[in-house]
Amino acid sequence: MKEYIKINENDNVIIALCDMVKGDQVENITLLEDIRRGHKIALKDIKVNEHIIKYGHVIAIATKDIKKGSWVHTHNVKTTLDSEDRKFTYNPKFNEVKLEEDIKVKAYKRDNGLVGIRNELFIVPTVGCVNGEAKNLEKRFLSLHQDLSIDGVHAITHPYGCSQMGDDKENTKESLADIILNPNAGGVLVIGLGCEENQIGELEKCLGSYNPKRIKFMEIQKVLDDEEAGLKLLEEIYSEMKDDKRELVSLSNIRVGLECGGSDGLSGITANPLIGLFSDFIIKHGGTTVLTEVPEMFGAEDVLLNRCINKDVYDKLLYIIDDFKDYYRRNNQVIFENPSPGNKEGGITTLEDKSCGCVEKGGQSPVVDVLAHTERVKKNGLNVLSGPGNDLVATTALMMSGCQLVLFSTGRGTPLGSFIPVVKISTNTDLYNRKPHWIDFDSGLINNDNKEEVLKDFIKYIIDVIEGKQTKAEINDIREIAIFKRGVTL
Numbered sequence: 001m002k003e004y005i006k007i008n009e010n011d012n013v014i015i016a017l018c019d020m021v022k023g024d025q026v027e028n029i030t031l032l033e034d035i036r037r038g039h040k041i042a043l044k045d046i047k048v049n050e051h052i053i054k055y056g057h058v059i060a061i062a063t064k065d066i067k068k069g070s071w072v073h074t075h076n077v078k079t080t081l082d083s084e085d086r087k088f089t090y091n092p093k094f095n096e097v098k099l100e101e102d103i104k105v106k107a108y109k110r111d112n113g114l115v116g117i118r119n120e121l122f123i124v125p126t127v128g129c130v131n132g133e134a135k136n137l138e139k140r141f142l143s144l145h146q147d148l149s150i151d152g153v154h155a156i157t158h159p160y161g162c163s164q165m166g167d168d169k170e171n172t173k174e175s176l177a178d179i180i181l182n183p184n185a186g187g188v189l190v191i192g193l194g195c196e197e198n199q200i201g202e203l204e205k206c207l208g209s210y211n212p213k214r215i216k217f218m219e220i221q222k223v224l225d226d227e228e229a230g231l232k233l234l235e236e237i238y239s240e241m242k243d244d245k246r247e248l249v250s251l252s253n254i255r256v257g258l259e260c261g262g263s264d265g266l267s268g269i270t271a272n273p274l275i276g277l278f279s280d281f282i283i284k285h286g287g288t289t290v291l292t293e294v295p296e297m298f299g300a301e302d303v304l305l306n307r308c309i310n311k312d313v314y315d316k317l318l319y320i321i322d323d324f325k326d327y328y329r330r331n332n333q334v335i336f337e338n339p340s341p342g343n344k345e346g347g348i349t350t351l352e353d354k355s356c357g358c359v360e361k362g363g364q365s366p367v368v369d370v371l372a373h374t375e376r377v378k379k380n381g382l383n384v385l386s387g388p389g390n391d392l393v394a395t396t397a398l399m400m401s402g403c404q405l406v407l408f409s410t411g412r413g414t415p416l417g418s419f420i421p422v423v424k425i426s427t428n429t430d431l432y433n434r435k436p437h438w439i440d441f442d443s444g445l446i447n448n449d450n451k452e453e454v455l456k457d458f459i460k461y462i463i464d465v466i467e468g469k470q471t472k473a474e475i476n477d478i479r480e481i482a483i484f485k486r487g488v489t490l
Contacts, residue, residue, distance in 0.1 A: 002447070004041070005269060008056030013040040013072050015054075015265055015347070032069040037428070038265025038347030038411070040072040052077050052349075055268065057300065059352040072349070079350040081299055081336040090314045094307045094366040097381065100284045106246035106467045107253065107404075108186065111211050115253040116183040117404045117421070117466045119244050120152040121237060123189050124180055126203055127161030127196035133220060134191055137230045141238075144231075149242045150186060151468075153234075156419055160483055161198035168487025173198050174374035175483045177206035178400035180215060181376070184420055186244055187214040187237035189230065194221030213240045246467065252286030254466060255377055257398030257406035257420075258361040259293060261391035263339070264411025265347020266427040268357025271409035271443040274425065276363035277455045278407065278462065279382065283365045288380045290371070290401050291362045292387040292394050294324045298335055299352030303359045304384065309366045316370035320386040327486075338389065342412045361409070373484060376402045391416055392482035399481070405465060413438055417473025418480060421465055424472065440471050 004026050006014045014027060020035045027043060035041055040054065045068050052060040052072060060077035070076075107115040123134045134155035141153055156179060160172045176198070180188045192200040200217050207215065216233045220226040258275055260267055279289040297304060301321055308314035328335045339348045348354045368381035377383055387397035391408075395418045398406050405420055411427035413435045426432040429444030441461055446454045465471060473479070 006043070007054060007269065010053055010056045012043050012046060012053045014043055015040060015269060017266070029069045032067060033071050035071055036347065040265070040347065040349065042066045042068050042070045042072050044068050046072075054353060055356040057352070057356050059299070059356060060350045073347075074344055074349055077349060079299075079336045079352060081351055082334070086301070088302060088305055088318060090308070090311055091306050092308065094309070095364070097283055097365055099286055103251040103285050104248045105251055105254065105463055107249050108183075108244050109247055109249065110183050111214075112209075114183040114402070115249050115404075116186065117254070117468075118151045118184040119186040119241060120154060120184055120419075121150060121187045121189070121234065121241060122180070122185045122419070123153070123155040123191065123234075124176060125155075125157060125161070126176065126190060126192040126198045126200055128157070128159040129162065129193050129196065130191050130220060131155070131157040133226060133230070136227065137189070137191075137234065140227065140231060141234050145238070150238070150244070154419060154479055156479075156481055158481055158483055160485070162196040163490040164197055164487060165490065166487060168485060169197050171374060171486065172483055173203050173206055175396070175400055177203060178374055178376060178402075179419070179481070181207060181210070182399055182402065182404075182420065184404055186241040188216075189233050189237060190215070190217045191230065192217065192219045194219045213237075250286065251282060252380060254282065255288040255290060255401070255403045256282060257395070257401070257403035258289050258291045259391070259394050259398065259406055260296075260358055260361065260409040261416065262410045262412030262414050263343050263346065263348055263354060263357060264427055266444070267348075267409055267411050268360050269427075270446050271411070271425045271427040272357050272360035274443045274446055274451070274454065274458060275361040275407050275409055277451065278458060279361065280363035280365050281455070281459060283363075283381055286380055288377055288383065289362070290377060290383045290385050290398055290403055291359075292385040292397055293358060293389040294320055294384075294386055295328075295335070295338060296351075296358040296389045297321060297355050298325070299350070300355035300359045303356075304362060304367055307362075307365075307367050309368050313367055313370055317367065317384055320370060320372075320384070323386070324388070346411050361407075371401055373397060374400055376400070388484060390482065392418070392480055393484050395422060396481040396483065405462075407462075409443070410439075415473070415476065415478055416480070417471070417476065417478030421471045422473050423462065423465055437476065438472055
């Protein structure tokens with residue numbers, strides 16, 4: 001394996017693929033200092049105020065003269081995003097997707113025409129006050145069903161549903177409705193307290209048409225023995241679910257969320273491009289991918305904007321990008337605070353650097369639609385979903401949009417999981433070897449010569465997950481949500 005990579009022919013930096021030491025020879029230059037894996041090396045003398053080019057894209061400005069062979073990082077460059085916002089013009093650059101032969105996978109057909117890759121029973125509180133009740137019902141029900149004939153029973157707890165008002169309350173209500181409607185749930189028991197802001201009746205209206213045999217409600221202030229009443233409802237839902245079987249369905253029914261967390265300098269070279277290749281693959285077979293983490297697109301917006309399938313989609317994408325920038329400014333924050341300390345330790349220098357790697361997950365397919373934060377997918381193909389970069393909030397938003405699973409690249413490692421399968425892909429083999437109980441797939445060995453072979457293995461792995469293979473987070477029973485909060489708490 002090569003010790004370094006030059007991503008684009010126009011780049012003036014290369015990336016170390018392993019730890020390198022002062023005096024090593026690369027690209028006919030001598031390293032002037034030690035360079036860690038994932039970090040950048042100057043290919044030529046770079047003058048103060050000159051642009052740093054990576055991915056063929058401007059990722060920073062030099063704050064001092066940088067000698068050829070030197071380390072290029074936060075100590076000698078700065079972001080370009082501290083100046084006035086960039087202006088964009090729609091200049092479409094994409095190829096139409098040519099659909100390929102249908103692929104069949106085994107999944108659960110739902111009454112509404114969607115499919116689930118899991119058949120789970122969710123217990124969803126309307127308000128945080130009944131989280132304990134939901135957890136107790138989960139434990140009690142499981143104790144009565146040692147040989148469960150479905151994929152799981154899970155209480156989906158959260159701290160919201162009361163002491164909220166206006167758009168903040170609506171966001172919680174719509175978020176929970178989206179979770180209830182996720183096709184991986186073969187049945188749902190919704191538990192309300194009775195006095196909360198997020199009333200069951202109002203939440204029920206958000207669901208639209210639903211199967212009342214599979215989605216049931218309980219207001220515990222109105223029942224004498226809430227545990228027995230809850231168990232009775234769970235048994236009724238379970239009786240409807242327990243005979244569900246996987247059937248052959250088209251891969252076009254699968255919706256995959258695309259996310260990265262704890263990125264490093266290899267994220268945009270290994271794991272994210274692999275996810276991008278898979279995104280293009282599933283879209284060519286009629287399926288759907290959803291890209292989120294809008295603040296991690298700042299500085300690379302043009303890559304996605306010019307892939308929008310028409311001007312209306314372009315305008316919607318530009319709107320959610322500007323809306324997030326305004327969100328930071330309304331809270332007296334700068335838009336370029338990212339990357340995190342862990343990102344920097346791993347070799348990411350500026351937000352533009354991180355963003356260029358982030359958008360690699362979207363592959364090369366055109367953007368067919370842009371979704372508001374609680375909006376569900378309507379069009380097959382590459383969608384962009386409004387949501388922040390926070391790992392748990394972003395994963396939850398992807399679940400809310402209707403995704404049945406999430407592809408999650410990481411260079412630093414995380415045990416994170418959610419209530420839909422989260423496939424964690426390491427950017428480097430060292431992480432895969434150190435955290436085998438966290439990481440599902442190693443992309444650290446991918447290169448130009450073997451990427452088709454690695455993609456083939458990855459596709460097989462993802463289809464196995466679709467058809468029931470548990471991810472590491474599922475095996476570890478790590479399942480969390482985080483609802484995006486923008487308002488005040490009363």
